[in-house]
Amino acid sequence: MTYCVGLRLNRGLVFMSDTRTNAGVDNISTFRKMHSWCVPGxxxxxxxxxxxxxxxxxxVSLLEERSKAQEERNPSILEQPSMFQVATLVGQTLREVIAHQSQNGQQADGPxxxxxxxxxxxDPGPTRLFMIYPEGNFIEASDDTPFFQIGETKYGRPILIRAYDPDMDFPEAIKLLLVSFDSTVKANLSVGLPFDVQTYAADSLDYGFQTRIEANDPxxxxxxxxWGDALRDAFxxxxxxDSGG
Incomplete structure (x- = not known):
């Protein structure tokens, strides 16, 4: 299983993902689930x-290959004129891969x-955030839905709903996501550290803060x-x- 979150703030975007793909008594695998591309400016x-x-x-491999050599950029996310068209291309690529791997070549309802x-x-468009489904269609974040979760979403969602503030800065947003991820890790063995973190400041058109939070991170x-102590104190x-007795 997986847990990933993309958060839209007034000052930009924050992303966090776990790295666990399989969990069991003796079978735990770690793979990166966050991938970034940048043409500065x-x-x-x-x-x-x-x-x-x-x-x-x-x-991810298809997107990488189609964005390397100039003559191979057809189609490429580095050539699309807007984030909407990037989302369309990524959705098409996802649908293409699922169709190729599925036994009947058409259904997205399987493994x-x-x-x-x-x-x-x-540039010159605004920051945008999308969630893309297996069928290739997608939805966009808005003021009413300012964040997206994928994977094991239910355990970490309550803190996001209660504490999210569009005006919070990046350190506060990372703290919020860490509480959300901690709740998920404690409830589900299939989500685990390390966590990858990426921030993007609106209009910077460049990489922001990036880090990996390991299991021994103080x-x-x-x-x-x-958070555990605060919950016990609040309770x-x-x-x-009043049972009336």
Missing amino acids: ERFITLLTAGNLATTQAV FRATLILGGQI YFHLISDG ASLPRF
Whole structure:
């Protein structure tokens, strides 16, 4: 399983993904699920992937190959004039890969499914954030839906809904996502560290802050322990239930 989040803020975008793809008593694999492309001063694009590993790796490989040599950029995400058209191209590529890998060549309803989060900016357009479905169609983040989750989403969603603020800065947003990821890790063995983190400042058209948070990261443990203590304190401060007895 997987957990990835793309968050839209007034100041830009924040992305976070785990790296666990298989979990079991003696079978844990780590793969990067965050991929970025940048032409400084022109465009910045980040893709988060969840689902069948062969499918997501094939999609990323195709996008990489089609963005290398100038003569091979047909079609390429580095040649599209807008983020909407990049989302369209990525959706088409995902649908193409699923159709190729599926036994009947058409259905996306089998073991080859994958879902993607795509975000970034192409000059002179604004920052945009999309979620792309296995069928190749997509939706865009808005003021009503300012973030997208893919993979194991239910455990980390409540804190995002309660604490998200579009005016928060990048450090606060990363802290929020770490609480969300910590909740997910504690509830589901199939999501795990390390976590990849990427921020993008609106109109910078360049890479922002990037890091990988390892299992022994002291700040992550401070957040994890502090959140657990805060929840216990909050629970203890709530009024007792009146049973009438």
